[in-house]
Amino acid sequence: MSLPPHTDEPVVVTGIGVQLAGTTTQEQFWENVSGGRSQIGRLTRFDAAAAGLPVHAAAEITSFDAARFLPDLDPRHAAKYSREILVTMAAVTQAREDADLKDSAVDPRRLSVVMSSSRGPLAWWQPVLRGEDPTAFADKGAMFRGLPGCPASLSAIHTGARGLVTTVSNACVGGHQAIGVALRELRAHSSDAVLVGGHEFPIVPEVAQCYHAAGKGVMSTESEVPGRAVRPYNADREGFALGEGSVVLCLERESSARARGARIYARILGHQSHNEAAHPTTMDLTGHVTAGLVREALADSGLGPEDVDYYCAHGTATRYNDLAESRALRALYPGRSDDLLPPISSNKPIYGHTFGIAGIINAAATSLMLHHQTLAPTINLTDPDPELDHDHVAEGARRTQVRRAVSLSFAFGSQSSVLTLEAADV
Missing domain, CATH: 3.40.47.10 (Thiolase/Chalcone synthase)
Known part of the structure; x- marks a missing residue:
């Protein structure tokens, strides 16, 4: 997958929305990344010992208040959505707000939402398939919660985006490829702004089991200091820990971003x-x-x-x-x-x-x-x-x-x- 050579229409990042472990703003995100503040803690999402797994650390979102980040979302609708959907909607909303991309700044028909997720709503399906929630399919919200593309679709509805709305699913390169789709949209002038990001909630025993089964050194077994679980390039490295959340970028052509006086993070x-x-x-x-x-x-x-x-x-x-x-x-x-x-x-x-x-x-x-x-x-x-x-x-x-x-x-x-x-x- 490649893009046309050098273009006269540079694309820029004007907004960043973040919902990750211990992180709810792009300012916190920068503080944690630049300050080396690990948000990996002790695994609580499931009982690893009961699952027979020597996994002890994960980067979990420990609390999320939809009303705080989505105050204009009807509570009746919010009650039908999964945590994955709500967290993604919050990140999309944040990215648009961070870009100061007001309704008057872009035609809704030319505002797009492109997402990436390697597995979709696995965190919702897992207890359903285990029979732990026999009523999970018994309401109209079930049609939303089970589809990988629903976080993008419902985010588009919430933000009024009427352009391209789609979700890429291609393991760990999917996020880059979603950006590639956004670049094509903008450079072809099919969209004037794209909210591009991803959502992933893989902290379930089934995901941990499949990576643990791949062999020693794939998933970290660090048990003493969770923040040291992931040690890239170190002599004693032993793999990764699972993380969850949603991150979204607002991308625009540089000419239109500068015309409206937008802050530009990067090109x-x-x-x-x-x-x-x-x-x-x-x-x-x-x-x-x-x-x-x-x-x-x-x-x-x-x-x-x-x-x-x-x-x-x-x-x-x-x-x-x-x-x-x-x-x-x-x-x-x-x-x-x-x-x-x-x-x-x-x-x-x-x-x-x-x-x-x-x-x-x-x-x-x-x-x-x-x-x-x-x-x-x-x-x-x-x-x-x-x-x-x-x-x-x-x-x-x-x-x-x-x-x-x-x-x-x-x-x-x-x-x-x-x-x-x-x-x-x-």
């Missing part, structure tokens, strides 16, 4: 996604395939690897992911010593692995790094694996000049994705 230059058509669960470990994809994505914007100041990693703290990313960097910069490779960091230790929204979280974090000219760190990196020992911004937030950045995303199904971004004042 999105382009997106490339491909299927390696190789191993279904392991990405290319030579680094050369991913490096080629990055080069293609940069070339679409008239850039090369030498123009990149920072890489926002997928960073799952799993053996194959960490190796693939480090080797891709070395393949991109042949002849450079490790200490001269561009900085790279992961936010998975803050919010866990959120699958379908991981790429959206990366895009939001990278946009804010470009906006604040500060790189967010990889926390919990105290003893780097010798093969992965390069510039991970492990010392904490780094104030520096960041002009252009790349976000990386990998997924089961032999898929990889690259998003290129630029500071708004470049």
Whole structure:
């Protein structure tokens, strides 16, 4: 999946809505990501011991008040919706409000909503299928709660969006691909603004079981300090923790955003996604395939690897992911010593692995790094694996000049994705 080469219609991020563990505003999101404040705590969503799982940590949303974030939503409607739907509606509303995108600023027929979710409403289906809620199908709201696309559809109804409304489901590259759809809409002038994001609520025993079954080092078993459960690139890394929530970006063409005086966080230059058509669960470990994809994505914007100041990693703290990313960097910069490779960091230790929204979280974090000219760190990196020992911004937030950045995303199904971004004042 690729976009047309360099366009005269740059696309910019004007709004960010966030509903994640311990986080309900983009300001809190930035504080947590840049300050290295992990929101991963002790797992409470289900009894792991009863499920026979050595899993103890997760990034959970411990409370959510729909009336606070959706005060104009009729309580009778809210009662029919699942938590996933309501949280997503809140993030969509926040992104539009953060962009100050008033009704008068965009024709509703040209306002679109594009979402990503790897599994849809699994958190709702799980107790239903177990027979724990025999009345779950007994009301009209059931038709909403069971469909993966309903959070997008109901968010569009709530915000008055009458343009394209759709949901991408493609594992961990889905968030990037949703942004790719939004870029096409905007560059083709089919939409004037797109609220693009994702929703994921995977903290259920079935999801934990399937990843635990994949083998040692996929899911973290950290039991003493939940905030240290995810340790990308560290010698003792042992996998990821599950995370949940919704994050949404408001994207517009730069010309219209500047015409209405909107604040711009960052410019999105382009997106490339491909299927390696190789191993279904392991990405290319030579680094050369991913490096080629990055080069293609940069070339679409008239850039090369030498123009990149920072890489926002997928960073799952799993053996194959960490190796693939480090080797891709070395393949991109042949002849450079490790200490001269561009900085790279992961936010998975803050919010866990959120699958379908991981790429959206990366895009939001990278946009804010470009906006604040500060790189967010990889926390919990105290003893780097010798093969992965390069510039991970492990010392904490780094104030520096960041002009252009790349976000990386990998997924089961032999898929990889690259998003290129630029500071708004470049």
